[in-house]
Amino acid sequence: MAKPIGPRCNIACRYCYYLGKEKLFPEEKKFRMSDEVLEAYTRHLIHASLAAGMGEVTFAWQGGEPTMLGLDFYAKALALQRKHAPAGVTVTNVLQTNGMLLDDDWGRFLHDNGVLVGISIDGPKQVHDRYRLDRAGRPSFDAVMRGLDLLQRHGVAHNALTTVHRANGGKGREVYRFLKGLGIEHMQFIPIAERGGPDGLAAVPQVDSDPGPPVTDWSVRPRAYGKFLCDVFDTWIKRDVGRIFVQHFDAMLGKWLGRPGGLCVFAETCGDGLALEHDGSLYSCDHYVFPEYRLGRITDTPLDQMLWTDRQTAFGQHKRDSLTAQCRGCAFRAACNGGCPKHRFATSRSGEGGHNYFCESYTMFFHHAGQRLSDMARLVASGRSAAEVLA
Numbered sequence: 001m002a003k004p005i006g007p008r009c010n011i012a013c014r015y016c017y018y019l020g021k022e023k024l025f026p027e028e029k030k031f032r033m034s035d036e037v038l039e040a041y042t043r044h045l046i047h048a049s050l051a052a053g054m055g056e057v058t059f060a061w062q063g064g065e066p067t068m069l070g071l072d073f074y075a076k077a078l079a080l081q082r083k084h085a086p087a088g089v090t091v092t093n094v095l096q097t098n099g100m101l102l103d104d105d106w107g108r109f110l111h112d113n114g115v116l117v118g119i120s121i122d123g124p125k126q127v128h129d130r131y132r133l134d135r136a137g138r139p140s141f142d143a144v145m146r147g148l149d150l151l152q153r154h155g156v157a158h159n160a161l162t163t164v165h166r167a168n169g170g171k172g173r174e175v176y177r178f179l180k181g182l183g184i185e186h187m188q189f190i191p192i193a194e195r196g197g198p199d200g201l202a203a204v205p206q207v208d209s210d211p212g213p214p215v216t217d218w219s220v221r222p223r224a225y226g227k228f229l230c231d232v233f234d235t236w237i238k239r240d241v242g243r244i245f246v247q248h249f250d251a252m253l254g255k256w257l258g259r260p261g262g263l264c265v266f267a268e269t270c271g272d273g274l275a276l277e278h279d280g281s282l283y284s285c286d287h288y289v290f291p292e293y294r295l296g297r298i299t300d301t302p303l304d305q306m307l308w309t310d311r312q313t314a315f316g317q318h319k320r321d322s323l324t325a326q327c328r329g330c331a332f333r334a335a336c337n338g339g340c341p342k343h344r345f346a347t348s349r350s351g352e353g354g355h356n357y358f359c360e361s362y363t364m365f366f367h368h369a370g371q372r373l374s375d376m377a378r379l380v381a382s383g384r385s386a387a388e389v390l391a
């Protein structure tokens with residue numbers, strides 16, 4: 001994942017984990033990936049993807065707000081991809097945006113170049129505008145809806161990325177129905193849970209019933225996130241299987257089918273989801289952009305060399321090797337793998353630290369949806385459609 005504009009953004013969502021990264025670049029004025037870094041990234045990503053036997057190369061653009069760079073930047077990026085990709089290799093671009101700066105020129109460009117766009121929408125206006133505000137506290141919802149409409153009018157492939165936080169945590173049904181009503185067919189839900197830390201997030205006292213140490217006051221409570229997942233699942237399974245795709249459920253179905261891949265959060269190890277900053281610095285993961293996880297600079301060292309260092313391998317394996325005893329003995333371990341290490345700041349049932357804050361959420365979901373996931377997996381394994389699960 002590349003951050004061509006670093007942490008710069010046109011708004012300032014109150015929960016954003018990335019805005020504070022400006023502190024990593026005290027001398028920086030421009031926050032714009034240089035032509036040199038862009039070309040090195042393009043060459044190295046194509047080379048590393050093909051060397052790893054992948055038939056397709058995917059460039060993921062994120063930030064900060066990547067559309068602030070303007071279309072020229074992406075026209076240049078695509079030209080470099082054409083220059084460096086061998087004939088016959090499929091190159092895909094994925095752009096994650098708040099959608100507010102999109103216009104007709106963007107719509108045409110994204111459509112004509114087959115760019116897949118993720119647009120951040122947290123739910124209906126009241127919920128979305130709880131945290132997704134600009135620096136002056138002005139809401140973003142109306143501008144985001146204009147951006148979504150533009151994507152849809154231009155026929156741009158898109159999905160919604162919805163963070164689950166304190167304001168929408170218990171509102172799974174409402175959020176799902178709202179997104180569906182907008183014509184969204186692909187949905188991703190990401191829970192927010194953070195404590196204060198080196199990226200400057202402010203810690204506030206946690207509500208008593210929550211397990212673990214203090215989290216920010218926008219972090220979703222484990223039970224609310226569990227309920228969110230269960231409610232979305234129940235709403236989805238009634239009539240939308242095979243028509244609307246929820247990344248979490250696809251990943252879980254893949255697990256029940258014993259298929260590799262899926263979401264990094266539920267993989268056994270981490271390590272191949274690197275983050276590239278605008279200055280060419282490469283970090284172990286988008287959620288570990290801290291000095292101690294900086295692997296090097298892409299203009300100095302080839303990407304695959306940084307990927308296969310002992311340090312990065314250890315980063316990836318730490319996820320498996322640091323599981324609590326509760327996780328190691330858990331009936332859902334193969335599906336969950338202890339979740340994301342970023343969320344392992346709670347306490348297990350036996351009092352062991354480093355347990356996942358969302359364990360209760362995941363357990364609720366597995367108990368609630370496990371039987372129907374098994375039913376769907378059996379259908380798919382026998383060559384039938386998962387949508388038959390209803391019958």
Ligand SMILES: C[S@@+](CC[C@H](N)C(=O)[O-])C[C@H]1O[C@@H](n2cnc3c(N)ncnc32)[C@H](O)[C@@H]1O
Nearest residue numbers: 015016017063064065096097098120161163192
């Ligand atoms: C950092 S933004 C960058 C791209 C673009 N500006 C956007 O908002 O889509 C990428 C995604 O991260 C999500 N996000 C922001 N803060 C988060 C946090 N603290 N935990 C988890 N996800 C977060 C955003 O809601 C957004 O969907």
Ligand code: SF4
Nearest residue numbers: 009012013016064098
């Ligand atoms: S729009 Fe994206 S980058 Fe900007 S503040 Fe919100 S989540 Fe962060």
Ligand code: SF4
Nearest residue numbers: 264265270273285340
């Ligand atoms: S640390 Fe979390 S977000 Fe990063 S690769 Fe691992 S599971 Fe994924």
Ligand code: SF4
Nearest residue numbers: 327330336338356359
């Ligand atoms: S459900 Fe809880 S105990 Fe089981 S693997 Fe996941 S985090 Fe660990």
